[in-house]
Amino acid sequence: MFYETRHIRMSTNKFLENLIAGSSAKMQDVRQHIALAAPYPVNVLAIGPTGSGKELIAKGIHKLSGREGKFIAVNSAAIPAELLEAELFGYEKGAFTGADKTRKGKVEEAANGTLFLDEIGDMPFSLQAKLLRVLETKTVQKIGSEKSIPVDFRLVCATHTDIGELARQGKFRADLLYRIAVYTIENPPLADRTEDLDELIKVLSMRLKKTEKKIKPAEFDPQALDYLKSYSWPGNIRELANFLQKCSVLYSGQTLNVDAIKDLMPSFGAPLDQETEEQATLWAEDTLESDFSENVDDSLATEAFSLENLTQYFDDERSLNLKKFLSELEENFIAAAMQHSDGSVETAAQKLGLNSEELLEKIKVLAVMSKSKPLL
Secondary structure, eight states: OHHHHHHHHHHHHHHHHHHSOOOSHHHHHHHHHHHHHTTSOOOEEEEOOTTSOHHHHHHHHHHHHTOOSOEEEEETTTSOHHHHHHHHHEEOTTSSTTOOSOEEOHHHHTTTSEEEEETGGGSOHHHHHHHHHHHHHTEEEOBTOOOEEEOOOEEEEEESSOHHHHHHTTSSOHHHHHHHTSEEEEOOOGGGOGGGHHHHHHHHHHHHHHHOTTOOOOEEOHHHHHHHHTSOOTTHHHHHHHHHHHHHHHSTTOEEOHHHHHTTSTTOSOOOOHHHHHHHHHHHHHHHTSSOOTTOOHHHHHHHTOHHHHHHHTTTOOOOOHHHHHHHHHHHHHHHHHHHTTTOHHHHHHHHTOOHHHHHHHHHHHHHHOOSSOOO
């Protein structure tokens, strides 16, 4: 019995170490909390900054919970509010225009498994009450149906915001917060565990080898590693992965020194003049945060950059360096697509309507022309 218990613990630790890299005390604490919470059917809230790997916490809990159902992930912030209810709870045929067939929601798909709701703090207030009812009754009701379907699922949520403060401000339901935060696990930012950087680079390099066959991961000499550890990494693991991929595209298989990586670091290099850069960034963010999805219509982009909108830019007789502006705009779109695709060149290329070779070529050109942002 003692041997079996010890063997299970060793297997659990090994699985979590492979899933979530890092030997720092903070990450050991995270893995310990996952192992403690996983066997029990309590709702878990993972908190931490964007890009820190909160979904890995959810995947670890699902794997160690012993549940036989699927792991279903939903990003509450990425789905328009009017579509999120249908995405979560499903709908009956004819429930609304375009509902040409009955469809299961993500809650129902997660039956006997785990539902991961990322960025729960961005869930519309009106929808929070419906989620609360699902949690209280253990049933789900499709849009357009009066039938309640029993469903057993494990809920793990994540947020990068101070959800407690949102509840105090009345922007998040306190009763729902109590339901989802039975057990809370905090994932630290990369800046708080830079001692893990060497290990993270090794793990990310191994993943890069598997996903991008044409790229050999770049390596870094000791001084370059120290230099990387001095950076704050506001984008956390995601930013590190994108930076590593950028280095590997430009210097495939090479060992880089400090001088080589300085020009590639995201916070270095001469930006555009401030006014032009702010306007370029604003337009790019407004466009990306509108109604873009995997099935986005190009007319949306045309509307965002319509003649009327562009004419307003020159109302105060400002001047514009068009070449630099368009270069910055293209760089913003590529960087956003890479981030949304978790660093996969192939996926980002599909989102941008390019093939992988075309995107890689653009990345190389833009990396030489502008050193203000990481594209990879």
